[in-house]
Ligand SMILES: Nc1ncnc2c1ncn2[C@@H]1O[C@H](COP(=O)(O)OP(=O)(O)OP(=O)(O)O)[C@@H](O)[C@H]1O
């Protein structure tokens with residue numbers, strides 16, 4: 001069972017002194033507002049079921065207060081659940097004893113924090129090697145690895161600065177370097193890029209995608225930014241008031257949002273960069289015409305290729321080069337335009 | 349009182365336990381205490397013996413070393429601790445003035461005493477403070493004891509100290525430590541409790557053990573507060589050393605006590621100023637050192 005997947009099952013978290021007592025009423029349908037009003041407990045998460053596949057990036061999205069940070073903290077058990085389980089390679093993280101949990105955190109996980117949580121009395125370099133130091137890895141070796149990552153996140157020359165001599169975005173990158181230096185199977189990133197400017201943000205996204213190509217870690221990535229989610233996420237889960245309202249690939253979410261909340265979320269997204277040609281192609285009738293587009297090409301790239309070649313039709317080929325469908329510019333442009341609302345889509 | 353003629357006697361005259369009973373109780377407590385001290389006296393002496401050696405050793409080192417050497421070491425310590433030229437020069441000048449008016453030896457005795465008391469307070473205070481910070485139960489238990497220790501007039505607890513340990517340097521030392529240790533304990537506890545929860549969470553997330561968390565995160569971040577505790581402890585030791593001269597501690601305090609008894613105005617003031625001098629040296633040095641420890645919190649742009 002070494003799939004390195006994380007499986008969250010029937011997870012509930014109710015904040016307050018008597019959380020367990022209210023799991024049943026929540027199961028019976030009491031909402032967040034009502035629970036807070038009647039019993040003074042805060043509903044953090046309810047009935048979360050997410051499979052985060054090994055070697056993939058799972059993005060968790062949702063508005064402020066929807067429970068994203070609470071969810072990610074359950075994976076390394078910084079928060080104990082009120083009910084439910086978090087399985088990694090078949091072991092329930094929530095049932096580990098203290099020692100196993102410590103080993104799990106040291107060797108299997110690394111985390112980037114929303115509010116950075118750097119050690120203020122340590123320099124950038126010393127912050128970065130913290131995880132390795134805890135594991136008892138030799139100083140020379142850990143320093144070498146740390147310097148590599150400090151350089152990769154663009155902080156070369158700042159090794160001996162203290163965190164509060166750095167800007168917010170720089171501090172966040174120190175947090176990122178600290179997590180990456182740990183070289184753990186699971187990477188937990190709680191709004192790891194939220195304090196970065198757009199250029200560095202793109203660059204860090206590329207770092208993560210490159211890293212993924214090589215190392216295939218199981219990444220849980222929290223963000224507010226749908227474009228970021230679509231660029232990074234092999235899978236996206238959307239939370240609202242502590243509940244999963246939809247999960248699936250980026251395309252699935254953009255093309256068939258489950259409700260108005262998600263429709264509102266995906267309204268502004270650039271579909272041309274999300275939807276793949278094979279999603280909207282029609283079956284091949286007759287001979288393949290025009291240029292050939294490999295499956296997995298996004299609409300924007302397809303349109304660019306076709307206009308560049310001055311053709312209005314093209315065909316889609318699978319990885320062996322076999323034609324599997326046809327597509328024309330008209331369809332591509334129609335699919336790139338955002339439908340007005342969820343209701344309209346239902347009516348159409 | 350006229351009003352008492354209308355009231356029953358019980359409401360007018362406080363119903364104290366009658367004298368006989370009190371006398372009996374007092375006698376039995378006193379006898380019990382004396383008996384305890386008599387039968388365990390040797391054991392108690394054996395336990396505090398190392399303190400005696402330590403104190404004597406340090407006192408001899410301070411008093412019998414050439415004054416130039418002591419002065420150079422002091423200046424070096426003050427400079428390395430504070431990195432502050434003014435404080436260092438001030439130290440040199442006050443020590444020279446103290447030497448000139450003939451109080452060098454007494455000052456050395458007091459310095460040795462304060463040094464030992466501070467070290468013992470730190471060694472006792474920090475672990476207790478750590479325990480308090482780790483457990484609310486321990487805190488709830490220790491806090492009232494500290495309250496009593498801090499509000500009890502110092503003369504009062506000289507009594508049990510003298511009865512158990514007798515008169516001399518070591519009993520004085522114990523009295524000073526009891527008086528000076530509470531801020532050490534309290535500020536250690538406070539400093540650790542004030543450590544940022546988010547940083548602790550990060551330390552947890554990387555799998556720190558309790559000891560690693562204490563060593564790498566809690567103690568370093570609590571250190572400025574702990575330094576404030578050490579500073580207060582030093583100041584309180586200095587104050588208490590004077591009071592403890594009543595039970596046989598030598599040095600500047602003894603001179604002050606004699607000056608009071610014999611109305612030696614000048615002697616009293618000179619000794620008093622010498623005490624103030626070393627108090628300021630200790631205070632400035634330890635504060636400057638504490639500020640240096642917080643250097644990482646300074647924002648240096650550029
Ligand atoms: N320790 C706690 N005690 C009580 N309530 C809590 C606690 N931690 C979180 N909550 C509540 O749980 C809910 C989810 O909080 P969480 O921090 O997970 O939100 P989030 O999705 O990460 O939001 P943001 O995007 O602002 O970071 C909030 O309503 C919050 O008030």
Ligand SMILES: [Mg+2]
Nearest residue numbers: 068069070114
């Ligand atoms: Mg959050």
